[in-house]
Amino acid sequence: MAGEATDPEPETPRGELGQLLARVQGAGRHAESVSLEAILDSLGQRSFAPFLLVAGLVTLAPLIGDIPGVPTLMAALVVLAAVQLLAGREHIWLPSWLLSRRVSRARFVAVVRWMQRPAHWIDRLLKPRLTWLTRPPAHLPVAVTCLLIALAMPPMEVVPFTANGAGLALTLFALALLAHDGLMALLGYFLTFGTLALVVIGLA
Numbered sequence: 001m002a003g004e005a006t007d008p009e010p011e012t013p014r015g016e017l018g019q020l021l022a023r024v025q026g027a028g029r030h031a032e033s034v035s036l037e038a039i040l041d042s043l044g045q046r047s048f049a050p051f052l053l054v055a056g057l058v059t060l061a062p063l064i065g066d067i068p069g070v071p072t073l074m075a076a077l078v079v080l081a082a083v084q085l086l087a088g089r090e091h092i093w094l095p096s097w098l099l100s101r102r103v104s105r106a107r108f109v110a111v112v113r114w115m116q117r118p119a120h121w122i123d124r125l126l127k128p129r130l131t132w133l134t135r136p137p138a139h140l141p142v143a144v145t146c147l148l149i150a151l152a153m154p155p156m157e158v159v160p161f162t163a164n165g166a167g168l169a170l171t172l173f174a175l176a177l178l179a180h181d182g183l184m185a186l187l188g189y190f191l192t193f194g195t196l197a198l199v200v201i202g203l204a
Contacts, residue, residue, distance in 0.1 A: 016126055016179050017119040025112045034108045037099035051081040051092060052146060052174035059167030061111045071163040075153035082147040126175060130182025142173050142185060145192055152199055159202035165195035
């Protein structure tokens with residue numbers, strides 16, 4: 001069909017993050033651009049972790065995360081999801097204006113492929129441990145911390161490298177919840193407060 005953008009079927013990887021990236025790469029496969037709604041649908045929108053993973057990886061990734069305004073857009077995603085989680089909602093609702101935001105498929109696939117190599121390394125590190133830091137009610141302090149990150153992300157656009165730190169922290173929290181890996185949560189907490197300290201110093 002003319003005008004459709006296609007890409008090769010991704011290999012089926014082993015490991016939590018590798019499998020998630022493979023699913024994400026299939027989002028909106030036959031379209032020239034990919035919407036946020038298609039990306040979230042590929043991951044499943046029932047839990048908080050997919051929202052964190054998308055926001056973290058997009059903010060962290062080159063080509064997309066460096067676009068002005070993208071960190072703030074991802075911050076809006078995290079704020080909406082975190083507030084609803086803290087309010088006790090079982091399903092996360094997002095407005096259509098946010099879900100309809102799109103990125104070109106060529107750029108999207110390039111970013112996902114760039115992430116696949118570190119994903120193999122990260123998957124070897126992930127395993128269930130310190131699960132009391134990830135299982136309910138421990139997901140609530142994770143949500144509060146991610147909310148703090150999101151609220152600080154707009155000024156991060158003017159403090160070099162801090163938005164990348166925020167993206168990495170969100171990714172760590174997402175992986176912690178997905179793999180029940182409390183060590184990733186601890187690293188996320190340390191990185192969060194280190195990044196927020198850099199923001200305060202940079203704006204002072």
